[in-house]
Amino acid sequence: MKWIDYASPNSIKEAVSLLSSKNTVSRAMAGGTDLIVQLRAAPERIGNPDLVVDIKNIPELNEVTLNSKGLTLGSAVPMYKIYNDTSITNLFPALQDSTSLVGGIQIQGRASVGGNICNSAPSGDTIPTLISLNSTCKIDGPNGSRNIKAEDFCTGPGKTVLENGEILVSIHIPAPGKQSGNSYLRFIPRNEMDIAVVGVGTSISLDGDIVKSVKIALASVGPTPILVTDAEKIIGKSIEDEETLKIAGEASKNAATPITDMRGTIEFRKHLCDVLTRRTLKIAKERAGGN
Numbered sequence: 001m002k003w004i005d006y007a008s009p010n011s012i013k014e015a016v017s018l019l020s021s022k023n024t025v026s027r028a029m030a031g032g033t034d035l036i037v038q039l040r041a042a043p044e045r046i047g048n049p050d051l052v053v054d055i056k057n058i059p060e061l062n063e064v065t066l067n068s069k070g071l072t073l074g075s076a077v078p079m080y081k082i083y084n085d086t087s088i089t090n091l092f093p094a095l096q097d098s099t100s101l102v103g104g105i106q107i108q109g110r111a112s113v114g115g116n117i118c119n120s121a122p123s124g125d126t127i128p129t130l131i132s133l134n135s136t137c138k139i140d141g142p143n144g145s146r147n148i149k150a151e152d153f154c155t156g157p158g159k160t161v162l163e164n165g166e167i168l169v170s171i172h173i174p175a176p177g178k179q180s181g182n183s184y185l186r187f188i189p190r191n192e193m194d195i196a197v198v199g200v201g202t203s204i205s206l207d208g209d210i211v212k213s214v215k216i217a218l219a220s221v222g223p224t225p226i227l228v229t230d231a232e233k234i235i236g237k238s239i240e241d242e243e244t245l246k247i248a249g250e251a252s253k254n255a256a257t258p259i260t261d262m263r264g265t266i267e268f269r270k271h272l273c274d275v276l277t278r279r280t281l282k283i284a285k286e287r288a289g290g291n
């Protein structure tokens with residue numbers, strides 16, 4: 001392994017300045033659970049960095065704010081802090097579903113939701129949740145700040161909208177309305193420590209039994225996580241009606257563009273999209289309750 005410098009800035013400005021240096025190839029590091037593996041196994045795939053910029057000591061990136069507008073999660077907040085906070089998980093149980101199954105307990109102690117989306121693996125478990133919860137990503141860089149919807153953040157395997165020198169600062173999830181519910185499920189062949197063969201994140205809001213809004217996103221069935229736009233066909237229909245679940249399941253199946261590999265065929269993955277969409281909708285409905 002070649003020599004790699006390490007820096008641990010205390011401000012966004014300093015981090016951006018280090019990451020935008022023209023003479024150095026650098027990478028931001030949050031928990032390092034992807035980055036350190038990549039630096040050891042295949043550094044050429046991430047540009048053979050000379051410098052790792054540890055962003056965990058930047059206060060804004062560790063903040064968690066929950067108020068009437070919603071939840072703002074600093075990009076470096078580790079997963080265990082999210083699923084252990086009932087004020088977050090009561091409102092956004094899908095965040096608990098997805099963060100509590102990433103790796104094992106040691107990984108969850110370091111890994112961040114920000115790192116999960118910046119790593120842009122098609123199988124990233126928290127990404128469908130962020131998309132289905134209508135999240136916005138706040139980015140800072142040499143040219144200032146910008147916001148981007150979670151569904152537009154990943155552009156390919158390992159690729160994102162982040163430009164040279166930019167970092168993800170935080171993720172904002174708007175407050176859910178009345179009678180809202182959300183859920184994430186993944187299929188893996190083992191009980192834990194595996195990559196999703198398919199993952200589905202779903203959020204709905206209801207008026208009685210009628211679907212007022214829905215957002216469904218898929219993992220591991222395309223080069224990036226996929227927003228199922230046709231799921232909106234169930235708006236105005238009764239969530240109690242089997243036909244409604246069937247329409248949503250079909251929409252997911254049709255939006256998926258999986259490949260066949262050792263973990264599943266195209267046909268199997270499409271079938272799983274249908275099954276997991278129906279199941280997450282049922283769970284989201286239960287969680288939406290009557291209030």
Ligand SMILES: Cc1cc2nc3c(=O)[nH]c(=O)nc-3n(C[C@H](O)[C@H](O)[C@H](O)COP(=O)(O)OP(=O)(O)OC[C@H]3O[C@@H](n4cnc5c(N)ncnc54)[C@H](O)[C@@H]3O)c2cc1C
Pocket residue numbers: 027028029030031032033034035036037055075076101102103104107110111112113114115116117118119123124125126162166167168169193194195
């Ligand atoms: C044993 C093991 C099991 C795992 N299991 C799962 C699993 O079940 N599900 C799953 O989805 N993932 C899994 N992972 C992958 C990994 O843990 C997650 O993707 C994790 O969320 C990455 O977060 P991190 O904070 O460690 O990111 P890091 O490793 O620090 O960074 C990941 C990438 O994002 C970039 N980056 C990080 N933060 C920022 C930022 N704020 N701004 C700009 N760029 C940034 C880094 O430069 C790097 O390219 C597993 C990994 C291991 C080692």
